[in-house]
Amino acid sequence: MTFSWTDIDEIAYQLTEQRGDINPLTVKFTLLRELVESLEGFKPQHGQSVNEQLLEAIQQAWIDEKQDEQDEGEADGDKTGYSPNQPFR
Secondary structure, eight states: OOBOTTOHHHHHHHHHHHSTTSOGGGOOHHHHHHHHHTSTTBOOOTTOOOOHHHHHHHHHHHHHHHHHHHHHHHHTTOOOSOOOSSOOO
């Protein structure tokens, strides 16, 4: 499957899958562009321009995707919050 700059949700998903070790909040747009261009399956359309607004949308979608992944992990029992030793009776 191939995708291009306008496939923001797919880019966010692929960044989470392929570059999950990176915190999207710390990525500058120059690096983000390089990361997207290096993703497996990424093929930009001829003449398609990349601007700050597009990169910002990709970064936000990536942040949301990582948050969704964390929320799913917590729902599956990976919670680290409070749990009583003896449940209320």
